[in-house]
Amino acid sequence: MIERLISLSLRNRYLVLLLAAGLFAWGAFSVRESKIDAIPDLSEKQVIVFTEWMGRSPQILEDQVTYPLVTNLQGLPKVKSVRGTSMFGMSFVFLIFEDDADIYWARERVLERLNYAQRLLPAGVTPTLGPDGTGVGHVLWYTLKAPGMDLGEQRALQDWYVKFGLQNVPGVSEVASFGGFQKQYQVTVDPTKMTYYGLTLPQVLAAVRSNNNEAGGRKFEQSGVGYIIKTTGYIQDMATLENVPVITRGTTPVRIKDVATVQMTGEARLGIMDLNGEGEAVGGIVVMRYGENADAMITRVKAKMEQIRAGLPPGVSFQLVYDRSGLIQDSVDSIKHTLIEEMVVVSLVVLLFLFHWRSALSILIQIPITIATSCILLNAFDISSNIMSLTGIALAIGVIVDNGIVMTENAYRNLAEYQAGEAAGDPPSATPPPSGTPTATAPGAVSPTPTPVSHG
Incomplete structure (x- = not known):
């Protein structure tokens, strides 16, 4: 098989050169389109479900949020494991999918299941998906x-x-x-005053929530002029919040400032x-x-x-604290320097031992073609050009060069044997002459007698 491939390549040299040029052009395009990063992403396909329920203990969150979510998210297609954790005021559920699963397809499946699991959670608790990052x-x-x-x-x-x-x-x-x-408005209630007025904390919360809203109205016409009526109730300052009525005792309203202290804080x-x-x-x-x-x-x-x-x-200006582009650039520059050094060293070694520039060129031309072809495969398998992949290419260049040197040395050896045999008057033949064919003889030698051939 290898002999046939070599023979086919020798008989179709221009086709091989055209194929190599096409691979190099395709590879050069792939190098430009290749994803470049410094750190290889070895993380699993993960979807995070985050639920916030402030003021609740981890045990309450575990029983009423984390456990219902974990039990209902199990059994999704291509899910390897489901893990949940609870802490004060927050719940996290981590779903690990198989490597061949598309991350956005996985997020859609999780959202579909969350629509059903929502009814099992306490009122006002809404789970959300984490960012689609790694x-x-x-x-x-x-x-x-x-x-x-x-x-x-x-x-x-x-x-x-x-x-x-x-x-x-x-x-x-x-x-x-x-x-x-x-920034936030902070309302600090006084339990003694609330007891005096007979109020509860939910009443204060309802008063603040209902008064920090905007109500719709209607349009009416008067004297040929149209008017739109609406109520703007959003709280703009602390004075507005302090005067929000909680309840009315007789004809006297009990305001927020009567039972609590309002301040702007963080x-x-x-x-x-x-x-x-x-x-x-x-x-x-x-x-x-x-x-x-x-x-x-x-x-x-x-x-x-x-x-x-x-x-x-x-x-006001920006100050970069961490920028991965510097590490990425250093990685790319390192591989460029390594390739240039290897090409120079290989050129010197080949020229020193063979004294033939065409042989050195045939070996060196393999390096850019092989690197370009490697980028084609990296893009095909969606692998970024990072420290690990670029280092692997740099290490593999030694194998590429060794292959070229071995083939060049083998060609020189066969050519030397052929030239030595030709100088001795007996050039080696790839196949013996057919029976009955006359052969040339040296002067004074006896020519062999042709062997008769029978034709049936």
């Missing part, structure tokens, strides 16, 4: 450099301006905010974000989607940051 999807961290701006204003700027801008970048799964204070925090020991900082984490090109996505995010920068307040 464990190595944190490709970019940034902070806001805003001297003179307090942490609450920085967090509001991050949550209501920067985050929405970066989430529109193709390939971004989520922009997770961290640090600072999330949400309770479990930790802080400190940057290099210089104090607290506010920023975000850009999470990449499944199967995206990390290098291209980071480039798009940085370009979007330049557009967002124009709308930031004076003196």
Whole structure:
């Protein structure tokens, strides 16, 4: 089989060269389209179901949220395992799918099952899906450099301006905010006053919720003019919240300020974000989607940051804390230097031992063609060009070069044997002459007698 393949290649040299040129062109295109990352993504296909029920203990969440979800999410197609965990105020369910399952198909199956499991949960508890990212999807961290701006204003700027801008970048799964204070109206009730007025906490909650709303109206015409009536009840300041009536005793309303204290403050925090020991900082984490090109996505995010920068307040700028593009670029540069060094060393070795530039060229031309073909296979199997895959290609170049050197040396050996036999007057023949064919003889030698051939 190998002899036939070699013979076919020798008889069709131009076809082989055309095929090699086609593979190289296809490979060059694949190199440009190949996904580039620094870290190989070895994580499993995972879908996270997150449920928040603040103020409840882990045991309550385990019994009323986590357990019903885990039991109902089992049995989904291509699910390998379902794991659940509960903590104070939060529940997590992790579904691990088989490797050949499409992640978005898996998320659709989970959503279908959640529609049924929703009725088993307590009122007001709604499970949601986590971002469609992986464990190595944190490709970019940034902070806001805003001297003179307090942490609450920085967090509001991050949550209501920067985050929405970066989430529109193709390939971004989520922009997770961290640090600072999330502003909120805080109502601190006085149990003694509530007992005096005969109120309960649900009554206070219902009063705040009902008064922080907008009611629709209707349109009517008067004197040929149309009027639209509506009620705007959204709370705009602390004074409005303090004057919200909870109940009426006779003709006197009992307001929020009569039973509680209202103040503007930040949400309770479990930790802080400190940057290099210089104090607290506010920023975000850009999470990449499944199967995206990390290098291209980071480039798009940085370009979007330049557009967002124009709308930031004076003196506010971005400060990159973690940027994977530097590691990606170093990895690509390393493999480029390795390939160039190997090609130079191989060229010198071949020229030194063979003194023939065509032989060196035939060996060196295998390297770019093989690398280009490898990128075709990487794209076909959806494997990114990362440290592991590029290192494997660099190590395999030694095998590629060895193959070329062995074949070149074998060709030289056969040519040398042929030339030696030709100089001795007895060139080797691939096949013996057919019976009855006259052969040339040296001067003075006796010519062999032809053997008669019988034809039946």
